[in-house]
Amino acid sequence: MEAVPAAVEAVCLGESMAVLLPDRPGSLAAVESFRATVGGAESNVAGVLAALGVPTAWVSRVGDDGFGRRLLTELAGHGVDTTGVAVDPDRPTGLYVKEGGPHGPVPRYYRAGSAAAALGPEHLADPAVARLLDGARLLHLSGITPALSDSCLALVRALLARPGRPTVSFDLNWRPALWRRRDPAVLRELLDAADLVLLGADEAEAALGTGDPAELRALLPGPATVVVKDAGHLVTAVERDGSSTSEPALAVTVVEPTGAGDAFAAGYLAGTLRGLDQRRRLRLGHLAAAAALTSTGDQGALPDAERRAALLDASPADWAAVRVGPDGWWPR
Template sequence: MTRVGATTGRPPEVLCLGESMAALLPGTPGPVKTVDTFHLAFGGAESDVACALAGLGVPSAWISRVSDDGLGRRLRSEIASRGVDVSAVATDRLRHTGLYVKETGATGRPHSYRSGSAASALGPELLDDPAFRRLLRGARVLHLSGITPGLSDSCLALVRALFTVRRPDLLISFDLNWRPALWSHRDPAVLPELLDRADLLLLGADEAAAAFGTGDPAELRRLLPSPGTIVVKHADHHVTALDRDGTAVTEQAPHVETVEPAGLGEGFVAGYLAATLRGLDRRARLRLGHLAAAREMVGRPAAAPVRMSG
């Protein structure tokens, strides 16, 4: 039987590189100190895109590092179970897998424990890894995000090095994914340089305003002139795609009752990439992005409960 969302053994067309984390989601509202049961889940911007692509029938691979423990093995297994190739995920025997603890309520805030994680040890030596080189040879898209260069100096060096492997038939996609906490002790001035080297750039107007001082599509195009296409997602759920030749297309998302917004952005990216690989026109790419984002809201697997004691 073919697993739902499986890639049926075809070589990955899209490589998604970045950190995934274990996540503890509260079973009841309130601060962490009052919650007895948490649900164990796993995710990361890039691996979520890979999983959503697999669900759309696009062969995908996730590339990263995980710890040599139960969380690392479970994380790799969970992503593989969604039909994603994990053959180039390395096991780190010295470092931990990052952990994210969500807190709900009026004063709730996320707690991230990713400093010194296995994925933060990724570096330019990945380009010499036989498993990575094998996947790269057949890939049509390499998908990155602004999270990775914020993890460590070696991760920043890796992202810069990845732009040297470009070839005419390889599209480099880059999602800003602005995380202020990651850049609190690092220089975000490196981001425009990286984003401007991408072929396809995706970013939210709100996060662009926080990172660069503007979320206006025309201003962003002037700031970042090189990408073939810049896709700007707006808070009112319409998206604008601006090509380098000046062509602009805007598409409104269909109304969807959103209970949990996590995954919307990655679903959109997956849909847009799938439509691009299928050769659909500009407007159809935006439409499939919207539809894939909505699909992610109803297709996520349930998390496993974890009871906290003591």
């Protein structure tokens, strides 16, 4: 693929997959057709960062198959630089299928032996990857990648230890099925080596034993900032000195929750790169998450730049009055 003609500020590294969406809710046994799209935590973040005006690259591996080519085409279509993506002639692109369940869609993953699982430290010797990392201000990782394989874990460790590395953000993205045969205790080591950590209180409780922001801050002394999203839709950013900033989410009529956490991360990271204060960073994360929640795909339509700026500067009362749904943002 051709490089996006802009200096890359952010690099997102990790697996993305083809996604099959059924034509009706319910069991896959009754589904007759599917709509194909793409998804994956790090590429979702890359796409939203690009939509927010941050020149971004996605680094990964895909199979030499139609799904892999679709991933590259769609990411490039979102303005994401894909020059750091290797095409594997032997391994397939990962796949997941969404199946309707009593509490909403359930993803069914088919990723064993995928191309991305073959990522390893040697990938850093690729001149395209080295160029992207050397020029970036931010590297975004997640807890999915080190769970894929021993080589992927070695790659994440190498990235965190890389001399002169950019600022590293790390989203926990807890996937218990991936960690079933691996030691999840390694996640604490990786999170603590990052500069910025994002996690949900519920997943942190499962993976780290606590979802309390103050306790997580004590558990992870290394990062400059730990951002915790709780079940009540309040997000709290806790600094190394213990000071904190909290901001409630917008009122949203949810269409599909998948991708909202990635969108929040992208909004928050875009605000960080643009030098916004902590409250506006959190608000930009909420705006991006709201857009994703009202879309059937992993990435939704953001309000325009003028509307975003107004919402970032809104009073607490005006912020609380905003309503977001599939038919738009209110008040208009």
